[in-house]
Amino acid sequence: MAPEWAGKYARWVGTRASFVSTLLVGILAVITGLANIGAGFGGSVVVFGITVPGVVRQITAFTGTISGFLLLLSAFGLRRGLQAALYAVLALLPITVAQSVLQSTNRSIPLLTLSVVTFVLVLLNRRSFDRDLDVTTTQVAALSALAGSQAYGTIGTFTLREEHFDGVNTLLDAFYFSLVTGSTVGYGDITPRTAVGELFTLSMLVLTVSSFAAVAGVVLSPLIETRLSKALGRMTQQQLELLENHVLVLGYGDLTEPILEELSGQRTVVVVTPNEERARRLTERGYTAHTGDPSDEQTQRTARIETAAAVVTATNNDAEDALAILTARELNPDVTIVAAVTQRENADKLKRAGADTVISPISLGAHFLAESALGGENVEELERRLLGDASADTDGGSNAPSE
Structure with a gap:
């Protein structure tokens, strides 16, 4: 758990914090500039021994609003990890600080403070923004x-x-x-x-x-x-670029829907299926789907296998799952791969292909049924606990074993 927690912490204090902070500076710059333009400036003020005329303060309020809009655009560039957005933010933040100083109003103090903090934060995380701007x-x-x-x-x-x-x-x-x-x-x-x-x-x-x-x-x-x-039923390039720490479901089978229900709300799940109509229907229901061959190297790269937290294969074809697992393991040697096997004798083959965990739902269900038929106790209770049924936690049930 520690490495996963550390990774989430690093993301929040790194690229995400830089994005959010820059976004807030942009919004605050626009609001501050509009407020100062509407309020007007009475006359000249002295800033660090230099007299700043009222007309200059009025101009800086107007240009500050423009800088705010540019920072908003640059913030979304940071969210995509663009190096060009990094340079733009590092150039605009000092300008925003100067505009805040020249405006010399109490309304500019929060903008001034947040701009300085954001500049330091972005500068510390500058190595995270290394993606080239893809301009056609x-x-x-x-x-x-x-x-x-x-x-x-x-x-x-x-x-x-x-x-x-x-x-x-x-x-x-x-x-x-x-x-x-x-x-x-x-x-x-x-x-x-x-x-x-x-x-x-x-x-x-x-x-x-x-x-x-x-x-x-x-x-x-x-x-x-x-x-x-x-x-x-396809994802846009921008959506694909934002994928991070997601669960990649390669293929669509009988277990895909239960898997989606279990993971819903916990992680971003991307389903890769060659069936265009099925991908479209999944998209209409709010799921993230991508049309392509699950075992194809380019398809997995497009679905950001290198940033995925886990890979799940659970189609009804063990051979196709093995090919998908081989490709995933080659592209991301560190990712966790979980597979559901249709034929129990193929479990070792999927293991050798690169799966970390192989589960046979049919064998597991058959085992439960056989245990129940032979008078095994607590089988239903175990099933409810595995499925997260709250009723299994009420008073231990009538079949709860005594200590």
């Missing part, structure tokens, strides 16, 4: 197109401002016009006054709207993938 070529292309179209619109508008546009005086005005044009908001406060300006605006509109649409598709595609995966 489509995502890179979409984001590059958006950045390029905004740069084209901003630079072009600023260059043509004197002769072809009304209301553009600074680079910020040009960026503002490019952004509202690309988002199709179009307030009308900045307008082209010549044919050249109109033609440039049309070209900018085509480029920026297309890039916005491409980015929207990239953002929405994971949501669509989630819906399709659920309909097809």
Whole structure:
């Protein structure tokens, strides 16, 4: 029990604590920034001998809210163990501390304190976040197109401002016009006054709207993938990446449902079955299922065999169970493997395949029935205790042996 307890403790004070703490800082930064923006700032204050004007405090309250939203996104990156999220958090937390100091209000003190604690906590657990950010070529292309179209619109508008546009005086005005044009908001406060300006605006509109649409598709595609995966009885890549300390049930047999009922609420259970329809039905009932060959190496890797706490094989085919056990033992030599054998003579074979414990439900049931038929005492009581029946604990039962 000690190693398991130590592992749970390490997870809670490690990656999970870093995730939760960063999430709280992000929420608190947003709340603090909005509260300070709404309350306003009276005037200048002196911070460490430096006079901070009220307008600067107002700006830091606004930017603090933006930092809070970025921290919220980075927190979920930490939950996935991303190294990029680690760097983002370590960069944003000092900024949040500086913003809290510059705002100089009592509302900023909790944010300041929690930011410092979170920075130390994340820094201590930095080795836990080593996963590379998996960015697809489509995502890179979409984001590059958006950045390029905004740069084209901003630079072009600023260059043509004197002769072809009304209301553009600074680079910020040009960026503002490019952004509202690309988002199709179009307030009308900045307008082209010549044919050249109109033609440039049309070209900018085509480029920026297309890039916005491409980015929207990239953002929405994971949501669509989630819906399709659920309909097809498959887990999404994000769900698979979050699996940790789970019980992996390889295959589906007569004992699978009782196993799921026994483990429900105790551990995350992932059922791997080649039957797509069965996987979909399990998913609809709230269970975690993945479609694939239970004995296939890639399928077990996908189901995160390397982070599983235990593996259970309980199909009606001992040969298939043996193959699944062999693969699981090869991929994770330390995992606990429990197997149910259909034919009692195959128990030793499953042991040699790598199972730690092999149980024959048929032989066990037959033994109970035979004992009862021969007048064996306390058989029912033993069964109730094995099944966790509370009635077996009431006064020891009428057949309880006397001491």
